[in-house]
Every structure is written in C-alpha cells, then in structure tokens.
Amino acid sequence: MTKTNQANAVIITASLGFLSALLYLLxxxxxxxxxxxxxxxxWYFIVPxxxxxxxxxxxxxxxxxxxxxxDIKPNPMRS
Amino acid sequence: MELFFDLQLTSVLFLLFVGFVGGLVSGFIGAGGAFLFTPAMMSLGIPAIVAVASNLCYMFPKALQGGLKRIKYGQVDVKLGAIMGLSAVVGVISGAIIQMEIKHALGNAGSNVYVSSVFVVILAILGAYALKSAWKLYKLPGRQDDKEHPINKLSLWVQSIHIPGTMVYFRSIDTKISILFVLPLGFAVGLLAGTIALSGFVGVTVTMYLLGVPGLMASATELMIAFAMGIGGTIIYALNGFVDISLAMIILAGSLFGVQLGVVSTTYAKDYMVKIVMGVLMILITLSLCFKLPVYISDMGYTLSESTVTILNYTSFTILLVALVTGTIIILYTFFQGRRQSAKALALAKDEQAIAPISEPEYFPTSAKQLSPTGRFEKIMLVTDNSGFSAAATREGIRLAQRTEGYLSVMSVVVTNSEHESLARELIEKENHEAIFDLETVKNLANEAGVDCNVHLRRGIEIYQEIVDEAEVNRVDLIVMGRRDYTGFMRVIMRSSTAKVIGYAHCSVLVVPKTAKIEGKKILLAVDGTRYSDTAASTVMSLAKHIHSSVLVISITAIAHEEKRHQDSLKEVKRIESFLSQEGIDVEGKVLSGNPADTILEFAKAKNVDLIVMGSHGHTGLNKMLLGSVSDRVIASSECATLVVKAA
Incomplete structure (x- = not known):
C-alpha cells in the first residue's frame, strides 16, 4: 500500500471507529x-x-x- | 419494565470476550456463533428467551449484507429462498410462541430447561458429526468434501416424488420438487431458529442433503432464509419486549472483530483442523449445558442442595471458559503460525526471483525507452475477473505484451466480505478456486502466445485498492483491465473499480471494453496544452512504434472560447505533430470545437480509431467527485480501448 493510500485508509478507519464509538456511547x-x-x-419493534x-x-x-x-489478510500462498 | 441485563463492567467485558470468541469461531468454522452466544449469555443469568431473541436480532443484518451480495453474483436461488424463507418465518414465529408459552407457564426456569435440552440434543449430534468429518479428512487429506454436490439417495428420492399440483421448478437443482417437501423443511429450520437461534448450519445441511442443492447455492440461499428468520424472529420477540438491544450490540461489537480474524485464520488452517475446532467446541458446550441443566431443573422446584448447585454451576462455567479459551488459542495459534510460514515461503519465492539470471536487454529502435518512463511497457499487469467484461482486456493485454516483448503479470481479486462470509465459508473457497482456475487459463493463453507470465490472486475489501497495491508492489508500467457497462443511475451508484484504479494508480491504465480490439489502425491522442498531454505524447510515440499505427492528434476548444485559445491549441497540436513525425510516425493534427468528451468520442468513431490516449490530471477523492474528468466520461462511453497516461 502506498503512503498516500495508507494515510487515506487510516483516516477512513479512524472516522468509522469514531462514528462506531459514538453510536455505542449514545x-x-x-x-x-x-x-x-x-x-x-x-410498531415500536422498529426501534431495535x-x-x-x-x-x-x-x-x-x-x-x-x-x-x-x-494488514491482517488471508493466506496469499493458499491455492 | 426492567432491563434483562445490568451493564456491569465485568459482565460487559465477559460478553465482549464471548462475542469476540464466538465471532472468531464462527468465521473459522463457517457457521453462526449462536451455539456459543446463547449458552454463554445464559451462564451470566440472562433468561434463555432473551438470549435467543437478542441473538436473532444480532444475526439478521449480517445475513442481509451477505445475501444481497450473493444475489448480485447470481448464487442465490431466489425462488427457493423466498418459499423456504416464508415457511421459516412461520416456523420461527411458532418457535417464539412456544418459547413465550413455556415462559408464561413455567417462568424463566422452564424456558432455560427447554432451550438447554434442545441445545444438548442438537449440539451433541452436530459435534459428533463434525468430529467424524474431521477424522475422514485427516485420514484422506485432499479429499473433496462430499458436501460439494451431494446428489445422494435421499435427495434423488425427494426429487423423484411427483405430487400433481405441488411441483415447483428450482434453478439451483434444475428440476421440480414438490412444495410439500420444501415448506415443512423451511418450517423446521425456522422452528429451530426460534427455539435456540441456531439456523445457518442446519439450514445449509438440510437444503443440500434433502433437496440436493449444490453447496455454493445452498449456503448463499441460506443467507436469504437466515435474514427472513432473523427479522421475523426479532419482530415477534421485540413485540413482546424480549429483545435486549444493548446485549445484542455488545455481542456484535466483539463478534465483528472476531469474525474477520476467524475468516482470515481459516485460510491458514488445514480442513480437518476446522472440523476439529467445531466438533470439540460443540461437545464442550454440550458438556457444560449437561452440568447446568440440573440447576435449571432445580429452579423449577425440584430440590438440589446448595453445595451441589454451586459445584454444578462452577463446573459448567469452567467447561464453558475452557471451550472459549481453547477455541481462541487454537485459532490464533493457527493464524500466527500460518502467517509466519507463509511469510517465509513468500520471502523464499522472492529470493529465487532475485537470483534468476538477467537476460540481455533487447534492441529497441528508439532512445525513448530510457528517456521516458511512461513510454515503457516492460511490465504489463492484466486484471481479469472471470467475466465477459475482461475477455477483451485479456486478449489485448497478451497481444500488447507480445508486441512490446514485455513481461506480463495477471492478477485477480476475490472480495473478502468479512462477517457475512462467515455464514458461508465454502463460498470463499469456491471463489478462490474459480479465480485461480481463471488465472491459470489466462497464463496458458499467454504462454501459448510466447509471453512470459506469472499470476497473482489477491483478496481484499476494495477491488481497486488491491489492484493499485499490486501494481505498486510489482512496479508495473501499465495496468490493462476491462470495463463493466453500467448505464444511467447504476453508473452513478456503482462507480466502477476501473475509474477508481485510474484515479489512484501511479502508472498508466489501458481500459478495454468488451467489444474493442486494438488492430493498430489509428491512435487518437487528445491533448489540452498541459504537461499531462506531453507525457501522453511520449507514450503514444513509443506505442505507435510498437503497434505500427498512425496517430491523430486533436485538441478541443469550447465554441465560446476566444480566438487566442484556438491559436494556442493549434500551436500545441503542431508541436506534438512535429515531435511525433521526427520519430518517423505518420501523424495528423486537428483542432476541434465542442464538448471535450463528446467530441473525442464522435471523432474516434468517425475516424475508425482503435485506441484513444489521454493524459490524466490525476484528480482523486473529493476533487474527482466535484470536478469529474473528461477521461472518466470518455472511458465510460468509448467503444474502443482507452489509455490513460499518468504524468511521471
């Protein structure tokens, strides 16, 4: 992964992590x-x-x- | 009404751990984790009915995500899924009603006894079956699992029964089956889900062995049934206030982390190891419940001494913990050990490549090879996806490597879709095998054409990301890929991997639509006066020599543009025309007016061009979304191949 792509991936992951944590907090x-x-x-069953x-x-x-x-990925040597 | 589960820190941490291990195991063995979640929740004092209801609630969004993907891939027998799904909903509602009646009549104690008893019977059978399969696989390694296409006597008998007025054709088995078999099976699967929240494993087995549905379609169709059951069960339990959403979401938080690690770990494991983990855990959970069952019975009024209850509780919980920890250790050990060995094997393969003798450089009739990195086509990477959309790209990729005497690498991407794939592990295996078969086919084609070639299979979440990474790792000069033809709204929402690869790749990208063929008739070079156009011109010079083609150079100005702009464009075209003609290439330049993308497309069609070349401004992310690009529009609509050249 290039540095730019790595940085983008980290930003996306951090944003989603923040959003997820926020939802759990709420x-x-x-x-x-x-x-x-x-x-x-x-109809309140819609809530859960x-x-x-x-x-x-x-x-x-x-x-x-x-x-x-x-970088937890499936086995690249598996065929 | 009081919450069923008090959010104490220790209990939350235990549930997160249970969620993680349950997810890990379910990803590893390819079945849902309800057989771990429900007993573990009950061990914390959560009533069985709430544990089952919360498990169903946690299950259905995953099944929906997985099911939608499988429908897109055509792996779901929608008719079978709909019929079995409907009867399964009736089953799950019946199971829930029975649960609620038992709870009403006998209280939580009765409900706990009922759920535990069903679990003990079902898990004992499934666990024994898994261990038996593990033993067979261990004795005969490499043997194909007989689940792959179980045309057995039972399914043949079911298919042979003809009851007039009830026969329905199912495409997954390519024959008719009486709906009087399908409906009760769906009902039974639903009943079990409504009782103990266990669905996937049983549903897949039933559709394969009793109806004769191939494994791939059975597990894909099961996702549709699991969604129907999950949402039906959640609604009926939620209507009666038995769904504890906090509980379900804590389990979800841990399990999603575990599932993906489990799915990854399974690729490092031997087949029999997967079955052993499954069998051992099921037997241990059964044992744990056997010790707990007398305690639940004593809660109904049958006396047991306090010390006996304490010993039984302690023993049951210890066995449960042993099961959880054992599962975790085996799976994580498999992952780390496998990863270490795989890294070693990869390093060895790279070393072998590094010490391979370097051949003498071939004569190249121009100095441009050394001067222009963008004009190089020494390393060409072909992306194939085993579909008609990449067939033309495959052909042209091989031909280009042949003409340029370049080195061809062929790659394909299998999308790993984490948690929902855990419900159908064999789908990943099937996709892997298909992709490898396809790659080997392309490799043989290339070898037959005299092109040296190697193949790579990658797995990841985003196709474009894997393609770009592979290109970076191998420092390829050119990516060759096909184009999926989406139109209208689909084009907007399904922004293709091709467009994303162009946006993020550092090398040039050749896009070949399925009807395109590069015959070396004419190359159309579209320039706009920027340095990107100069780079594209260098590439065209190299390419035109390789494929012995003439070149048309065009620059497009808007009708509203001033005369000066027109003159500048003319100068630009002349400059490039002169550059190419000095290299001995037959070239003709023109300045046209109109919308750039439309004009390029119309001109290419009118002049019977077989390759359009453009420089890329390299907008990515938000810029690309806001500004769009001419190259994007040309690539999406062009009938001929398009080469987007990246600035060096």
Missing amino acids: LYVFKDIIWSISGQGG ISIAFIMSYIHGAFVNHFWDVL
Whole structure:
C-alpha cells in the first residue's frame, strides 16, 4: 500500500471507529429510554431493528477497515 | 419494565470476550456463533428467551449484507429462498410462541430447561458429526468434501416424488420438487431458529442433503432464509419486549472483530483442523449445558442442595471458559503460525526471483525507452475477473505484451466480505478456486502466445485498492483491465473499480471494453496544452512504434472560447505533430470545437480509431467527485480501448 493510500485508509478507519464509538456511547447513555420505547409493543419493534441495522453497518465497516489497515489478510500462498 | 441485563463492567467485558470468541469461531468454522452466544449469555443469568431473541436480532443484518451480495453474483436461488424463507418465518414465529408459552407457564426456569435440552440434543449430534468429518479428512487429506454436490439417495428420492399440483421448478437443482417437501423443511429450520437461534448450519445441511442443492447455492440461499428468520424472529420477540438491544450490540461489537480474524485464520488452517475446532467446541458446550441443566431443573422446584448447585454451576462455567479459551488459542495459534510460514515461503519465492539470471536487454529502435518512463511497457499487469467484461482486456493485454516483448503479470481479486462470509465459508473457497482456475487459463493463453507470465490472486475489501497495491508492489508500467457497462443511475451508484484504479494508480491504465480490439489502425491522442498531454505524447510515440499505427492528434476548444485559445491549441497540436513525425510516425493534427468528451468520442468513431490516449490530471477523492474528468466520461462511453497516461 502506498503512503498516500495508507494515510487515506487510516483516516477512513479512524472516522468509522469514531462514528462506531459514538453510536455505542449514545446507546449506553440512552439505554433506558431505548428500552422503554422498544418495550411499548406495536410498531415500536422498529426501534431495535433499526439500531441493529445501523450499528451492524457502521461497526462492520469500521472492523473491515481496521483489520485491513493492520494488514491482517488471508493466506496469499493458499491455492 | 426492567432491563434483562445490568451493564456491569465485568459482565460487559465477559460478553465482549464471548462475542469476540464466538465471532472468531464462527468465521473459522463457517457457521453462526449462536451455539456459543446463547449458552454463554445464559451462564451470566440472562433468561434463555432473551438470549435467543437478542441473538436473532444480532444475526439478521449480517445475513442481509451477505445475501444481497450473493444475489448480485447470481448464487442465490431466489425462488427457493423466498418459499423456504416464508415457511421459516412461520416456523420461527411458532418457535417464539412456544418459547413465550413455556415462559408464561413455567417462568424463566422452564424456558432455560427447554432451550438447554434442545441445545444438548442438537449440539451433541452436530459435534459428533463434525468430529467424524474431521477424522475422514485427516485420514484422506485432499479429499473433496462430499458436501460439494451431494446428489445422494435421499435427495434423488425427494426429487423423484411427483405430487400433481405441488411441483415447483428450482434453478439451483434444475428440476421440480414438490412444495410439500420444501415448506415443512423451511418450517423446521425456522422452528429451530426460534427455539435456540441456531439456523445457518442446519439450514445449509438440510437444503443440500434433502433437496440436493449444490453447496455454493445452498449456503448463499441460506443467507436469504437466515435474514427472513432473523427479522421475523426479532419482530415477534421485540413485540413482546424480549429483545435486549444493548446485549445484542455488545455481542456484535466483539463478534465483528472476531469474525474477520476467524475468516482470515481459516485460510491458514488445514480442513480437518476446522472440523476439529467445531466438533470439540460443540461437545464442550454440550458438556457444560449437561452440568447446568440440573440447576435449571432445580429452579423449577425440584430440590438440589446448595453445595451441589454451586459445584454444578462452577463446573459448567469452567467447561464453558475452557471451550472459549481453547477455541481462541487454537485459532490464533493457527493464524500466527500460518502467517509466519507463509511469510517465509513468500520471502523464499522472492529470493529465487532475485537470483534468476538477467537476460540481455533487447534492441529497441528508439532512445525513448530510457528517456521516458511512461513510454515503457516492460511490465504489463492484466486484471481479469472471470467475466465477459475482461475477455477483451485479456486478449489485448497478451497481444500488447507480445508486441512490446514485455513481461506480463495477471492478477485477480476475490472480495473478502468479512462477517457475512462467515455464514458461508465454502463460498470463499469456491471463489478462490474459480479465480485461480481463471488465472491459470489466462497464463496458458499467454504462454501459448510466447509471453512470459506469472499470476497473482489477491483478496481484499476494495477491488481497486488491491489492484493499485499490486501494481505498486510489482512496479508495473501499465495496468490493462476491462470495463463493466453500467448505464444511467447504476453508473452513478456503482462507480466502477476501473475509474477508481485510474484515479489512484501511479502508472498508466489501458481500459478495454468488451467489444474493442486494438488492430493498430489509428491512435487518437487528445491533448489540452498541459504537461499531462506531453507525457501522453511520449507514450503514444513509443506505442505507435510498437503497434505500427498512425496517430491523430486533436485538441478541443469550447465554441465560446476566444480566438487566442484556438491559436494556442493549434500551436500545441503542431508541436506534438512535429515531435511525433521526427520519430518517423505518420501523424495528423486537428483542432476541434465542442464538448471535450463528446467530441473525442464522435471523432474516434468517425475516424475508425482503435485506441484513444489521454493524459490524466490525476484528480482523486473529493476533487474527482466535484470536478469529474473528461477521461472518466470518455472511458465510460468509448467503444474502443482507452489509455490513460499518468504524468511521471
């Protein structure tokens, strides 16, 4: 990876990591509110589902880039 | 209503660890991690029903991401997925209703006993089966897993039963099967998911062995079914307030880190080792639950002495920890050991290359080879993706290497898609094998044409990134690649890897659309008075000699431009014309008016040009997005090949 690409990858990873950490912080701070809203029944089931989608997407993207930046890659000799 | 799980630091750390190990194991063995998550959550005192509900909630976004990708690749039997998915949703809802009825009638204790009992039976069977497979693989290394295409007696029998009015054609098996078999199977898989959140492993096995669906399509279709079950189960449990989103997200945080490491580690492991890890862990978890089961039963009112309960709890938790730690150690050891050996093997291969005798340089009829690095075509890298879109690029890459007596390297990229691939490990293997087969085919073609060639397979998240990195590592002079023909909105959202490679690569890029052919008729050089055009002109000079082609030089001015601009363009064209003619190349220059990209395309078509050459201004990132580029538009719409030359 060239220096420029490496720097870009680190910036993207750090941004996604920050976003992911922020979402987890928000989840922790508002856990009681989220819990009470989710438990109301009816269409409020959308709340946990939406949270699962968003966090899975953001955190998943962060982790992908995280391992990539650390050069954790599949076996190049495997055929 | 109270939270099911109190966020104490130690419990959160334990769950993060469980998530990480569960992810690690699921990535390594290619199955979901619910068989670890649910018992581990229960060991923290979380009611079984909440553990199952939270696991389903954590599972479905991954399945959706993986499933969408597989649909794009045509690996999903959408009809089968839809029918089984619908019946699985009914199954998962039924499983959830049974769970909730048991919880209502017998409380959390009853629910824990029910879930643990089902787990013990299922995990004992699956664990024994995995160890048996491991033994077979160990005894017969290299043997193809018989799951690859299990046309066995049972699936043949299912396919032979004809019940009028119920037969449905499925493309994955290329035959009709009675829906009366498909619906109950989907229901059973869903019922199991609703009961213990275990779905992927069972679903894939059922569709392969009972319906005869090939392994690749079975695991891809299972992602669609897993999504349907996951979202159906989450909705029914969430409606009744059993989904603890904090719990699910803590598991998610750890598991996503683990999954990718597990997927990577598995590429360093022997096949039987994967099965051993799977079997040993399942048996250990079964054992742990066997010790815990009497405690859950005692919670229902059957007396057990306090000391007995303590001993059982302690033993159960210790076995669980042993399972988690053992799994982690084996997988991480496999990864680090494999990586070390792989690095050694790679270093050895490079040393061999370094001491190989250097051949005498061939005579080249110009001094430009030494003077212009951009005019060099000594190292050509061909990118192939095993599709019709790269066929023309393959042909032209080999021909160019033949004409320039250059060295050809052929590369392909397999996209590793981390966590969702963990649900279908054999997909990665299948893609790898296909890519290697394709690379070897191209290598044979090149060798037959007398071109020396080597092949590289890379895996990564971003195709363009891997291509650019490979070009950098091998210091290639030119990348040759095809172009996917997206139109309209798809072109906007699916900005091609080709465009990104051009944006980020430091060397020149030759883009060959699938109908293009470089016959050496005419090269069109588009210039704009910048130093990038001079670089492009140097390259054209070298290229025209190689392929014995005449050159058309054009500069384009907007209709609104002043006369002075027109004169400047004329001077520029004349300068380059003179430069090329001094090198003995047949050249003709013109200044045209109009929109640059459209004019280049129209002129190229009218003059029957077979190669357009342009200099690149090298905009990347935001600049490229905001400013766009003429070369981008020409590449996207040109019928002939386009060479984008990077400034030295």
